[in-house]
Ligand SMILES: NC(=O)C1=CN([C@@H]2O[C@H](COP(=O)(O)OP(=O)(O)OC[C@H]3O[C@@H](n4cnc5c(N)ncnc54)[C@H](OP(=O)(O)O)[C@@H]3O)[C@@H](O)[C@H]2O)C=CC1
């Protein structure tokens with residue numbers, strides 16, 4: 001007779017694009033097959049918590065949350081979740097925000113035995129001291145932190161890299177198109193022809209499709225790619241299996257050599273709406289870049305590199321021949337990540353597919369949750 005594992009108690013913070021899909025995917029698991037109890041939801045203004053009556057499939061959870069008079073309080077939420085841990089329950093906090101404030105709380109969740117799962121890149125690409133305290137807290141309590149959707153959305157990028165490192169392969173270089181937004185923009189904008197849609201129009205569509213960060217400037221300044229490269233780089237260099245590496249110890253994503261696409265006049269615009277409305281002023285600048293690449297028989301692609309052997313991490317706009325895989329094999333919000341390793345020799349291990357969008361990102365988060373079962 002096999003033992004029945006206890007269910008994992010899940011508290012969700014952030015119910016925007018990804019968070020909504022995540023909750024809907026979680027609640028669509030047939031109850032008899034679901035290893036999860038969804039016990040709490042928190043938006044930026046409201047919260048609900050009820051460990052005794054988990055939210056059931058079919059519940060109209062949005063009105064339930066909107067109708068709550070409880071304000072979010074992370075101290076109280078942590079106490080509630082810690083009391084379940086004290087009763088030997090498995091408890092996880094899922095952070096679907098892009099908030100630095102929520103990210104800063106991960107060590108305090110982890111040290112109380114609450115696992116953390118997130119597509120939010122802030123903690124893992126922010127200050128190195130936060131990353132190290134996450135590692136320490138997880139090691140001390142045994143609670144897990146999983147972040148598959150921080151790179152390549154639901155694509156198996158982090159899990160692949162962890163397995164390469166854990167099994168003793170030596171990563172030489174990782175390179176690829178790591179931004180769904182940048183991929184979509186340049187797949188549509190730069191096809192090898194000298195003309196085509198305007199830059200600002202494809203950026204607007206990428207935003208409508210839910211690929212961009214809450215503020216699209218966070219994609220166009222290259223920081224989103226720099227954050228992903230920081231996460232990949234730290235996954236290698238701070239793994240217990242890595243004894244020595246030439247990789248730089250990145251103090252934060254800001255240490256990555258990054259080329260911004262944002263015209264100087266648009267730096268620091270506070271809202272995404274205003275940024276998008278001003279972008280058409282700069283279309284002629286991008287038209288010229290496209291025409292120059294086309295004249296060389298090339299396309300533009302925004303690419304990131306973790307050069308482990310060369311000790312360099314960088315992100316920027318590059319030109320590729322129209323026959324290159326970055327030009328021929330990408331469409332939509334596709335990411336492509338090539339792992340050059342000792343074992344994979346001259347033919348890299350390649351992961352490719354949609355790298356942004358609510359459904360695929362939420363799937364990566366839910367996939368991480370299943371790893372706790
Ligand atoms: N979209 C994508 O394709 C991908 C996204 N990601 C990451 O997923 C995360 C979510 O992205 P996305 O859903 O697109 O963004 P959204 O802006 O749609 O959602 C974020 C939500 O977080 C909520 N929020 C912000 N601060 C807090 C807080 N302190 N407490 C509770 N809730 C808060 C906001 O709530 P409210 O509505 O109440 O203001 C908002 O609804 C981001 O970290 C993003 O980088 C990762 C991979 C791909």
Ligand SMILES: N[C@@H](CC=O)C(=O)O
Pocket residue numbers: 150151152153178179180181182211212213219224355356357
């Ligand atoms: N804005 C990001 C979302 C996923 O991380 C992207 O475009 O890749």
Ligand code: NA
Pocket residue numbers: 148149150151152153154155156157158364
């Ligand atoms: Na991923």
